[in-house]
Amino acid sequence: xxxxxxxxxxxxxxxxxxxxxxxxxxxxxxxxxxxxxxxxxxxxxxxxxxxxxxxxxxxxxxxxxxxxxxxxxxxxxxxxxxxxxxxxxxxxxxxxxxxxxxxxxxxxxxxxxxxxxxxxxxxxxxxxxxxxxxxxxxxxxxxxxxxxxxxxxxxxxxxxxxxxxxxxxxxxxxxxxxxxxxxxxxxxxxxxxxxxxxxxxxxxxxxxxxxxxxxxxxxxxxxxxxxxxxxxxxxxxxxxxxxxxxxxxxxxxxxxxxxxxxxxxxxxxxxxxxxxxxxxxxxxxxxxxxxxxxxxxxxxxxxxxxxxxxxxxxxxxxxxxxxxxxx
Ligand SMILES: Cc1cc2nc3c(=O)[nH]c(=O)nc-3n(C[C@H](O)[C@H](O)[C@H](O)COP(=O)(O)OP(=O)(O)OC[C@H]3O[C@@H](n4cnc5c(N)ncnc54)[C@H](O)[C@@H]3O)c2cc1C
Numbered sequence: 319x320x321x322x323x324x325x326x327x328x329x330x331x332x333x334x335x336x337x338x339x340x341x342x343x344x345x346x347x348x349x350x351x352x353x354x355x356x357x358x359x360x361x362x363x364x365x366x367x368x369x370x371x372x373x374x375x376x377x378x379x380x381x382x383x384x385x386x387x388x389x390x391x392x393x394x395x396x397x398x399x400x401x402x403x404x405x406x407x408x409x410x411x412x413x414x415x416x417x418x419x420x421x422x423x424x425x426x427x428x429x430x431x432x433x434x435x436x437x438x439x440x441x442x443x444x445x446x447x448x449x450x451x452x453x454x455x456x457x458x459x460x461x462x463x464x465x466x467x468x469x470x471x472x473x474x475x476x477x478x479x480x481x482x483x484x485x486x487x488x489x490x491x492x493x494x495x496x497x498x499x500x501x502x503x504x505x506x507x508x509x510x511x512x513x514x515x516x517x518x519x520x521x522x523x524x525x526x527x528x529x530x531x532x533x534x535x536x537x538x539x540x541x542x543x544x545x546x547x548x549x550x551x552x553x554x555x556x557x558x559x560x561x562x563x564x565x566x567x568x569x570x571x572x573x574x575x576x577x578x579x580x581x582x583x584x585x586x587x588x589x590x591x592x593x594x595x596x597x598x599x600x601x602x603x604x605x606x607x608x609x610x611x612x613x614x615x616x617x618x619x620x621x622x623x624x625x626x627x628x629x630x631x632x633x634x635x636x637x638x639x640x641x642x643x644x645x
Contacts, residue, residue, distance in 0.1 A: 323604045327504045331597070348599045351569035352379070353591045357395075357402050360591040363568070364408045367587050371579045374410040375447060375565070376403070379592035380418040386427065389420035393431045395592070397438055404442045411445040413588060416459050429462055433469075440472045445495065450476040452503040453510070460487070463494075476538075477528075478502075479521035480510040488524050488532070497536035497565060498525050502601050522547060529557050536586065538565035540606075542574065559584060567602070 353363035364374045378395050380388075396414060403410045414435065420428040432448075439446050448463055450456060459475065466473050474494045477484050478501035488496065500521050501510065511517045521539075525548060528535045537548055545564060552562065563584035566575050579585040590598055 324504060325604075327601065327604045348595045351567065351590070351599065351602055352595045353568050353589045355591065355593050355595075357399055357591075360399070360589060361402050361406050361408060363591075364403070364410050364589060365406070367589070368409045370576055371585070372575060373563075373584070373586045374408070374589045375413045375586055376410050377413040377415075377449070377588060377590040378418070379590050379598050380415070380594040381597040383418050383420060384422055386420065386423055389418065389423060389427070389431060392418045393435060396435050400435070400438050400442065400444060403444065410589070411447065412439060413447045413449050415449045415451055416462055417451055417455060421455055421458060421462075425458060425461075429465055432462055432466060436466050436470050436473055440470050444472065446473045447495075447497060448473065448475040450478055450499075453481070453505050456481070460491075463491075467494075474534075477524060479524050480505060480517045482509060482511070484520065484524055485527075488528055492528065492532045494532075495534040495536070496528055496532060497538050498528060499538045500541075502605065518544070526551060529562060530555065535562040536565045537562060538588070540566055540571050540574075545574075545578070570602075 354360045360376065364376065367374055376399055378392060378399060380392050383389050383392065396412060396419075400412060402408075403412075412435070414432075416428055416432070419431040419435075432446075436446050448459055450459060463473060463475050474496055475491065476497045476499055477488050477491070478499055480501035481487075488498075498521070500517050511520060518541075521544065525535065525537055525544070529548075529552065537544070539545065548562075548564075551557075552559075559582065563586050564578050565586045565588055568587050568589045575585060575587060
């Protein structure tokens with residue numbers, strides 16, 4: 319499995335395939351995990367989830383932003399989503415990635431973009447979550463959070479349990495609304511636990527700590543072992559429902575999402591949308607290669623004829639040949 323994981327993480331970072339994918343609509347099964355390519359479709363998906371008592375955090379997909387025009391375009395799109403959420407009285411807030419707003423171009427440029435977004439959201443009493451990316455962007459993202467916190471309190475972030483430093487970070491940011499995750503990127507041993515057991519153990523430890531000491535905890539996982547553990551833990555420690563929520567990604571474990579909401583837990587679905595779906599989709603395949611059946615189904619039911627299709631096809635063929643060799 320680690321080889322597959324590395325393979326898809328490698329694909330997620332391929333800029334050529336990323337820009338090829340942008341030219342096409344949602345392909346290869348991405349439509350199952352991406353809510354739409356525009357705001358209208360996305361609001362419709364949010365409203366459907368809201369009708370089941372599920373709130374949403376909305377992410378305008380985008381990676382490899384190295385030009386100011388692209389970062390500005392992303393900012394405008396996020397401002398438009400905020401407006402649309404407000405106008406449609408949808409139960410939703412925003413998740414965003416600093417690199418999409420120019421962190422790789424210039425720190426202050428990125429900070430100003432975020433300020434504009436947080437300010438607009440603040441007018442509507444809307445929360446903004448700063449998603450966490452790879453280790454190289456971790457400290458600058460926390461620095462941006464610190465800067466924004468001087469003026470605003472409608473902002474929070476993510477703690478990635480695979481990092482050794484996560485324990486210190488969660489203590490420092492205990493008065494923030496925090497999303498706690500295992501971590502999605504490939505990180506070196508120098509900074510991060512590599513073993514799933516270690517990551518899972520640290521994940522539970524951080525969740526428990528923040529539930530007991532922190533402001534509001536978003537437990538973002540598809541792992542039913544963790545979810546069941548949290549259910550028991552909050553019961554044992556009398557932690558009220560309004561102190562935490564469960565989060566999952568759009569399209570994943572839909573029945574469990576509905577079940578948790580119907581059991582009375584706060585539930586929030588992470589709703590990604592936009593044309594730039596490729597890197598996000600590849601990271602989801604990296605986490606759970608079983609999702610490959612999404613790709614396979616699409617390849618065999620529709621003629622995709624895209625570079626991405628060819629790449630995934632070559633990969634599947636490679637796997638099949640590999641299997642045959644072993645037989
Ligand atoms: C809402 C949300 C926001 C996120 N934000 C970030 C972020 O900002 N930065 C970041 O680095 N990462 C983020 N992530 C990704 C996260 O770090 C993990 O990579 C990702 O969630 C996979 O780990 P997991 O906890 O879901 O469970 P895993 O460790 O992938 O799975 C554990 C077990 O759960 C079960 N399981 C998992 N998925 C399924 C499924 N689809 N169907 C059936 N059983 C399943 C299986 O038994 C599996 O063995 C986010 C994840 C979510 C859900």
